[in-house]
Amino acid sequence: MASEVTKGAKAVSRPAPSRVIIEGVEPEIDGGRFPIKRTVGEEVAVSADIFTDGHDSLAAVVKYRPLGAPEWFEAPLTPLVNDRWTGAFTVDRMGRFQYTVEAWVDWFATWFKEIGKKSAAGQDVASELLEGSVLVRGAAVRAAASDADWLRQRAEVLGGSEDQALRVAAALDPELAAIMTRYPDRSRAQVYDRNLEIMVERERARFGAWYEMFPRSAAQEPGRHGTFRDTESRLSYVAGMGFNVLYLPPIHPIGRAFRKGPNNSLTPAPADPGSPWAIGGPEGGHTAVHPELGTLEDFDRLVAAAKRHGLEIALDIAFQCSPDHPYVREHPQWFRHRPDGTIKYAENPPKKYQDIYPIDFENDDWEALRAELRDVFLFWVERGVSIFRVDNPHTKPFRFWDWVIREVWDRHPDAIFLAEAFTRPKVMHRLAKGGYSQSYSYFTWRNTKGSLTEYFTELTQTETVDYMRPNLFANTPDILHEFLQVGGRPAFQIRLVLAATLGATYGIYGPPFEQCVGTPWKPGSEEYLDSEKYQVRHWDVDRHDSLRTFVARINAIRRENPALHFDRNLRFHHVDNEQMIVYGKATADLSNIIVVVVNLDPFHVQSGWVRLPIHELGLGSGPEVSYQVHDLISEARYLWYGETNFVMLDPQACPAHIFRIRRWVKTERDFDYFM
């Protein structure tokens, strides 16, 4: 008869099912249907419920590998409470990874625990020592040569004839336990039934500052249509504010049929330039550039010049066509037709958008269509563009995005996709699950403490953070929120600080933003008056009242403080004033701790008592604890004591503090040192 401890080594034709249960693995999006997202160098913390029948000890690992690699790497899982185990690993390169969990009954640990209890109770453990000897001999077979001899000798001691006390001492030797841990019997291990996936992207997918501008408004003198060359001249201005992504609305030829005039009028003058989103003309479509902006070579020059300024160009991908787009002529089957033979234009009944033909993704020629649209991305990737802001993705099929992002990203994992999906929550989330690196969010409409706290808790403290990265635009050409219309310069500062510190990625649409432009098309509208969407504008970027230096300061603070490079470390703190909001971010090692205090009221001085979790932040406990808070905006430094301290913010001076917390290091004579 085989004893239990030797069976692992014995060949059994059909082994009994594993006794180990693995469930509740996190993160896992929709039962493993979608990947989680990380960037290179980030940690993946994995947890799972792991247990077996009875009281045997278990051991567990998380396994991970680049997709397609033959071998798994492993990191240990350790038990928390209530059968929950946790562990972590780091992803070190771009591309798809897989991870799963494996666990097994740890016969040696079980034996070690039991013999300890029995010998402590003074029981005879002769039989147990024999069992241990068998276990150790089994490990010797699996062990590296360097350990095998040692283990064999130890097995002989346990099973030998020495005094029982000496053999028990050898059994309980921590060195034995340590070496045995390296050579577990995993013949009856259980592997979780799904390989889960990770999209590992580059850092810019997680952390970046975006600046949106219309090249056609970049001319240095009024009255002229701006060009790529003009945009080149604007690069030092944008880079000087500390941005690292320069996002351009569509740069393609603009249709003439049903062209829109200023302020979205239906009666354009012949010289009106039209909306860049009415894509396509005789000069070409999604892979051509608008002649008035320059040539493809000019565009290539812009991309290269931007790179020298530390800026990446992001392009706007809007899969829709003006009636003049070449696709309409060459591939009429890609559009919907009415029974009378005409092509259906865009509608939101009773509104009509006759300057735009939506693409019909369900047409019989859908495979050629989607290949063509994929090639649009690949065309621009070839020209050095790898960031794409996708217009209205929620009006195209989800499974098209699932497919096209996989097609492009698996070839070019440095490609980044931003979904402009101002739509229903579940639609927005599904686009993120399908592969979008980033998503526009509802931030623009969250202006109160309650709504900001609730929304950003959802975005950063639920599983959402594992697949959806918000890109917090403070304004866009479509959205001039009422708060900016009425709140003046302090409102722009408030929204800038919120966007730049609540989110690891944020953006502004300039120059209107830094010039605090707040005039709507008409009362109650979120559209800009004389919107650049329909006309060329001229901006004097050197205006003395611009927020340019403030923006530059905020972006410098972001760059210099790694705590601000992440979303998931956001925590809200208490302040006893509903007009103020306080939150913080810290690095895992607490070497960088940021606390942001914002007065949400652009009109009045507000003050309150802020309560910080000083113990969690590694600052100590009790009211006597002191630490320095260093306002990185104003450079003022304050000495705070204990959990609760007072703040007051005058929006006319500056509506926010971005504090770096500096811990007291030591006192020597008259000096305090803070690190």
Add this chain to the structure above:
Amino acid sequence: MASEVTKGAKAVSRPAPSRVIIEGVEPEIDGGRFPIKRTVGEEVAVSADIFTDGHDSLAAVVKYRPLGAPEWFEAPLTPLVNDRWTGAFTVDRMGRFQYTVEAWVDWFATWFKEIGKKSAAGQDVASELLEGSVLVRGAAVRAAASDADWLRQRAEVLGGSEDQALRVAAALDPELAAIMTRYPDRSRAQVYDRNLEIMVERERARFGAWYEMFPRSAAQEPGRHGTFRDTESRLSYVAGMGFNVLYLPPIHPIGRAFRKGPNNSLTPAPADPGSPWAIGGPEGGHTAVHPELGTLEDFDRLVAAAKRHGLEIALDIAFQCSPDHPYVREHPQWFRHRPDGTIKYAENPPKKYQDIYPIDFENDDWEALRAELRDVFLFWVERGVSIFRVDNPHTKPFRFWDWVIREVWDRHPDAIFLAEAFTRPKVMHRLAKGGYSQSYSYFTWRNTKGSLTEYFTELTQTETVDYMRPNLFANTPDILHEFLQVGGRPAFQIRLVLAATLGATYGIYGPPFEQCVGTPWKPGSEEYLDSEKYQVRHWDVDRHDSLRTFVARINAIRRENPALHFDRNLRFHHVDNEQMIVYGKATADLSNIIVVVVNLDPFHVQSGWVRLPIHELGLGSGPEVSYQVHDLISEARYLWYGETNFVMLDPQACPAHIFRIRRWVKTERDFDYFM
């Protein structure tokens, strides 16, 4: 070129992927790995997130069928808010069912919505009418003969030459919409990617009152070992209290080796009967009966007699062996052996249980072992037993239970399995997911308002309710809770009412329960003094101070009030006294509304103001509303007004009210009528 509306009918070699997304389907246990549970006649409410790109209208159904049936039944899903859809169906027979969700773009509904808006705005809809004509003609092809002609005629009208106003009226005719709904174009429907499963059991799996007793203590005169015949004589007593399941601890031959004496002593006298859980002797094992109880024929008689009393016998299945069990001799490979050749007895180091050999489910002969254990269940099923209380399932492999329950239940879906798993929460839940109909719970240790409220909210208001049914034992031979030790008769009444009304299924271990036996083995222990586990006891069931009639009243109330037959309808209500708890259950149609008020303090009179959600209960709103509360225990009736009313309970009289709420029907002369 094909227009969008005709494509559904056209054969396309490879259609475009469906545009519809279905996710977040509920109920769904662990991503569909485990079935939900229902009983015959119960409703299955299903919800899901369903959406598509753009603004097209959708239609959706939940599909269901008995496992293996070729055709699906369908029930409509309707939208709630935020892209959530819901619907329900009823399961009408025992066995496994499948369900899933299907949804599609509803071209007709989309068109109907749009033409309505356009015509309301006075737009020319000539082209839209032609589109509609194509849609209606397409439906005619799919339609039943009775509708096809009508639809064809209507298509001709829409596409005809009549005045546009008349054709629009025909388009907006609700009858057309109603008929079109019957013949949707589902050629591009999306089906949810998993078929989810339902275990449909008989009502007793959900609703039952259990009585546990030791047959060996059933003799009418002291000093004699009770028998199955004696148990037969006890049936009218048990049935008279209103129970419908009579659960017997193991009835098999008891081992002699290392037999335990009274109060778990290791020094039994020769006549001591031992523990019934030390199963197996020379007379046989799990398919034999203990000779002192009688013969198998006596047992069959008992089963038949019980049935005549409306009682089902539940047997205790404890898969462990005394050293004298035939398996030890015939299948020594089913047990674990030490290196010295001896079989390992049960241990919890340093404690030893030498009267019990655990079974080794990982032995090389595991397939023969599990087949044998399955046959133990089948043996008793053949003898008319279909309820099994499984002892310590958490010390045997989960995948063994998954398998054996499927093997037995798929052959005999009237079999009911109760897991005695007083263990860690996740282990208990996993056993339930694996197929157990019912589970022991932590109820026994939940005695305060806070802990009862928290625990029963978890059991009834989370997804737990879809797979785990608690069986609330108020006491067991292993658990005499301190509350019963110190609280006297009121404590037993309190725990009985809580068990019987919080849970659709509950149980007591008698006669100790109804005789209010509260003496522990020793202070601080939950074991009974002179426990029946180790010795024969004699009970005078006719004692005048027994709770027998109180138990009978409570069981009658349960039987007569369908609201108490379910767990998921439990709702806690407010009362401003921490020593009191108030909760209710109602049927979906509100025809039966029960409100339970319990004084949790067995020592003092307690009173408080109860607040009921009278609007939700269909009683009306405002302080003037009046309704009758009829205490089904005392038969007292009170007139209550509005939401908040006063209650006072003296534990010496009765520590609980079980109110049936009777709505006012009409006032006629001097009489009030309540239904």
